[in-house]
Amino acid sequence: MALKEHLREARNRLFKAALAVIVGTVAGFFLYDPVLQALGTPIETINAQEGRQAALNFDTAASPFDLLIQISVFLGVLISSPVWLYQLWAFITPGLKVKERRTALAFIAVAVPLFLAGIALAWLILPNAVVVLTGFTPEGFANLINVSVYFAFVLRLMLAFGIAFLLPVFLFGLNLVGLVKGRQILKAWRITVFLVCLFAAMAAPGGDALSMFYLAVPLLLLFFVAIGLCLLNDRRRDRRNAAREAEVEQGADTASRIDGL
Structure with a gap:
């Protein structure tokens, strides 16, 4: 293929991947409330079982909307991952030899489940991690946690476990x-x-x-x-x-x- 055709194919596949992310983001918008409730479950556990005061806090008027966008986009990228991964694979594959294609496909087949397993493990230990970290709060003080900072902490935790795997x-x-x-x-x-x-x-x-x-x-x-x-x-x-x-x-x-x- 000529350079112009390569650029045209890259543009088309990028458009399809972006469209899939947009559709996934719309779906993530409807999943925002249950996901936020799940993220807040460890905080509720602290209040119920530990007898300490903890709450997720929005510190500005625009923070709820900002968090809605962040979580929706994150879920959109996650939901649409099969589509944009396929578009990336379809763009790279013609430049690979048969043996290289098999090797790359084998790596993807192993790496994706391992990455998801790391994320799942991070989700499982999240409640324990929150309880341990907030346990350093001195007696008589409350944990008013910025919800954006909390979401960033959860995201870093999942990425760390996923990359580790x-x-x-x-x-x-x-x-x-x-x-x-x-x-x-x-x-x-x-x-x-x-x-x-x-x-x-x-x-x-x-x-x-x-x-x-x-x-x-x-x-x-x-x-x-x-x-x-x-x-x-x-x-x-x-x-x-x-x-x-x-x-x-x-x-x-x-x-x-x-x-x-």
Whole structure:
């Protein structure tokens, strides 16, 4: 395709992706109230079970409308993700070879569920994280939490967990391109465990032990699965290289015999 045709195709696919996001945003507008109620559930738990005063607070007249737009757009991007991911994939695919297409499709098939699993795990530990963090409030004080700041905190928490679940996929990708070998990672398993626990401690809100445990254990399991896949891939690569070397040596022997005749 000529450059002009590439630009035209990019414009069309971008338009379709933007249209899908707009439709998803409209759907997110109707989901705003239940989502906001779900986000406020940990705050209600604090008031009911902890006996402390906590509430989500809108600090300006325009804050409710701003939050409505933010949550609606976020839900729109999430709901429309199959459409814009497909548009991105359809634009990139013609420039890839068959093997590259299969590899990229396999990575997407693994990465998307892992990312969603990380987000789901973050949602599960959100109530505990809020209770732990607000537990540092001195006696006699109340927690009037800015709702926009609270939503940003929830979003960062989910992104941190989602991206953390993608790290083993990234590690396996480095192995596929030959930058890292499985034996090298396995030899440094103590450092790997330390780094995973350190990342979990930094990503877990408030650094509470339970949230760190919820993040560290699945990450360690995923990392060791990735190491196992790296070892299998290294073994397959070694066998393939050995077969190629054997073919080269056999060809050289045959050529030397012909020269001898």
